[in-house]
Amino acid sequence: MPSLDLTADVVTLTQQLCDIESVSHDEAAIADAIETALTPLRHLEVIRRGNTVIARTDLDRDERVVLAGHIDTVPLTSDPANLPTRRESVGGVDVLWGRGTVDMKGGVAVQLKAALVEEPSRDVTFLFYEAEEVDAVYNGLQLLAESDPQLLAADFAVLLEPTNAMVEGGCKGTMRVEVVTKGIAAHSARPWNGHNAIHDAHEVLAALAAHEEQTVTVDGLDYHEALQAVGISGGIAGNVIPDSCSVLVNYRFSPDKDAEAALAYVQTVLPGRELHLRDVAEGARPGLDLPAAQAFVAALDVPVGPKEGWTDVARFSALGIPAVNFGPGDPNLAHHDEERCPVEQITTAEAAVLRWLA
Numbered sequence: 001m002p003s004l005d006l007t008a009d010v011v012t013l014t015q016q017l018c019d020i021e022s023v024s025h026d027e028a029a030i031a032d033a034i035e036t037a038l039t040p041l042r043h044l045e046v047i048r049r050g051n052t053v054i055a056r057t058d059l060d061r062d063e064r065v066v067l068a069g070h071i072d073t074v075p076l077t078s079d080p081a082n083l084p085t086r087r088e089s090v091g092g093v094d095v096l097w098g099r100g101t102v103d104m105k106g107g108v109a110v111q112l113k114a115a116l117v118e119e120p121s122r123d124v125t126f127l128f129y130e131a132e133e134v135d136a137v138y139n140g141l142q143l144l145a146e147s148d149p150q151l152l153a154a155d156f157a158v159l160l161e162p163t164n165a166m167v168e169g170g171c172k173g174t175m176r177v178e179v180v181t182k183g184i185a186a187h188s189a190r191p192w193n194g195h196n197a198i199h200d201a202h203e204v205l206a207a208l209a210a211h212e213e214q215t216v217t218v219d220g221l222d223y224h225e226a227l228q229a230v231g232i233s234g235g236i237a238g239n240v241i242p243d244s245c246s247v248l249v250n251y252r253f254s255p256d257k258d259a260e261a262a263l264a265y266v267q268t269v270l271p272g273r274e275l276h277l278r279d280v281a282e283g284a285r286p287g288l289d290l291p292a293a294q295a296f297v298a299a300l301d302v303p304v305g306p307k308e309g310w311t312d313v314a315r316f317s318a319l320g321i322p323a324v325n326f327g328p329g330d331p332n333l334a335h336h337d338e339e340r341c342p343v344e345q346i347t348t349a350e351a352a353v354l355r356w357l358a
């Protein structure tokens with residue numbers, strides 16, 4: 001069974017975490033390793049729900065904060081293979097390569113090192129949760145909010161998502177809709193007897209390709225929207241005119257829109273098309289004017305920017321808990337085949353969090 005050495009330095013710990021493969025829906029081994037490593041720490045109460053591990057101090061402090069990070073990753077690549085990790089010097093910069101080095105096991109390693117602090121200045125709830133990278137219904141925090149909502153209670157939350165070690169406020173929403181074109185099946189030797197649904201899908205793709213994606217400023221931060229086809233399927237055999245074709249569209253929408261407004265926007269780009277909503281997670285406004293967020297930014301003394309991906313900041317914001325993203329790794333390299341992180345970012349993030357909890 002893979003194990004974690006919490007006494008190792010934070011970079012080695014990141015490497016250990018990455019080398020436990022944990023693609024979404026396959027997080028049992030890493031959750032076991034985290035639970036096993038934390039359970040002996042007597043200042044923590046450790047709780048397990050599915051493949052989500054919760055560890056809490058209970059020191060009767062005035063304030064409780066959440067440090068949260070997901071333990072799943074997007075799928076691995078085989079060419080080039082991005083696991084096991086490798087550490088090498090690139091132009092004199094010490095870099096850790098591999099799946100999860102950015103999104104987001106460097107952040108999880110920082111959480112684990114922070115969990116060793118026996119007398120933090122605030123009570124801390126550490127959340128190591130499953131299935132963030134997939135449809136919202138599987139998200140470990142969503143499941144926890146349903147089963148044990150009290151475990152999410154806090155005055156402030158930090159999501160250790162990759163931010164290049166700056167603070168990223170809020171997050172964009174994400175929605176997937178399916179657009180189906182319909183045709184008439186026939187023998188492909190006699191297509192005049194049918195109507196090709198895949199050919200019709202080109203109108204959907206053309207509208208998406210021609211669409212100009214917008215930048216929306218929300219509370220002073222610029223969020224770049226994106227409307228992209230992310231999947232297409234159709235056809236039942238190599239000699240049948242397809243009677244149906246499905247285009248899956250992902251809309252990343254600015255945090256000033258709710259799900260309804262986002263769906264209405266997609267409809268304006270694809271007028272007359274029937275849209276089937278498959279998955280949606282609303283975003284969150286930056287909230288950097290809230291006192292808890294301001295205090296965090298001031299304590300860390302780092303620049304601020306927008307979070308372009310979706311994160312569980314949205315969940316905490318919806319619960320009325322101010323939340324920000326702060327963690328090691330360049331988000332532009334998240335989900336990238338060449339995912340990699342300069343190790344200095346991991347140690348910097350660790351130092352900042354430990355300072356804040358001191």
Ligand SMILES: N[C@@H](CCC[C@H](NC(=O)CCC(=O)O)C(=O)O)C(=O)O
Nearest residue numbers: 132133134135136174309310331334
């Ligand atoms: N239910 C979701 C979750 C997707 C979450 C994922 N988040 C990140 O990659 C954060 C890192 C970043 O980009 O800054 C995402 O945005 O895809 C889903 O709809 O897939």
